[in-house]
Amino acid sequence: MRAKAKAVRRAPVRPAPSTLRVLRPGLAPIARLRARLGVTQEQYARLLGVAWATVSRWERGRARPDPKATAKLNRLRELADLIGDAIRPEDLPKFLMTPHPELRGHPPADLLENEFGFEAVKGLVLAAQSGAYR
């Protein structure tokens, strides 16, 4: 417990959310992905299914995502890579958070919890990019 408290005290100070764009090259991966997605901490938290304060702690280095959250972050990163600029970058948050009729009304972000859902979202993206009509 004491060791943990020490680790917390030694944690590096992370930039405030408002400075993310200016400091992007030096950001930790979690904050860098958020900057790339163009979302606020609150939206990021909603995408990942965690509390806003949790995202804040991750970005300030005060806590680390658990394995489940790490897996979701990795899927989110992979999905953003896959989508590329097939939709306008400013539309990416809306795409991720809006219920999609081809995903049985689920927002894509909700399906990143497991591999099965992730495959469904990737299938949709590949279809939209390669012209498989629905």
Add this chain to the structure above:
Amino acid sequence: MANSAVGTLGRPLHRTGYRLVYRGFTDAPLEARAEGRFNRQDERRTTYLSLTRQTAALEVAKRWGSVGANRSAYVEFEIPFRLHRIMDLTDPDTATALGVSRETLTGSDLRECQTLAGRLRAEGIEGILTWSAADPEGKNLVIFLDQLDPASSIGPPLKLDSSEEVAEL
């Protein structure tokens, strides 16, 4: 309907079709790399063309849901084709003979369309002319690339100048 009767409904179709693909997929612009209305995930040798540029644009936009597509990241192709055994499901008599309706062909349940496609493939049909689910005025041609008759042809795909685009996605 007896299977043998299905083949007699196929007819020739010589026209030009259109499709849009993301710029990362222009090396094989005919290949639908995922499940579509008339192909299951494991039936990749299928391509989808629209009979107008407008319909092609709307088809791509529809798959992205409410955000639409980034038009500048897509490449538009014009694709001539000469096919000999096309099933025209927009023809009321043919649709009735096959027991399908426009609602079936544009509805949200894909299983019936995919089953029908499998049945027509088995009969040696090269493709299906059908209604677009994205454009109420539009028609699409679904081509089973592994079913092409030696006398039939498709392509080569010609890139169109994006400055001539007809629709905002």
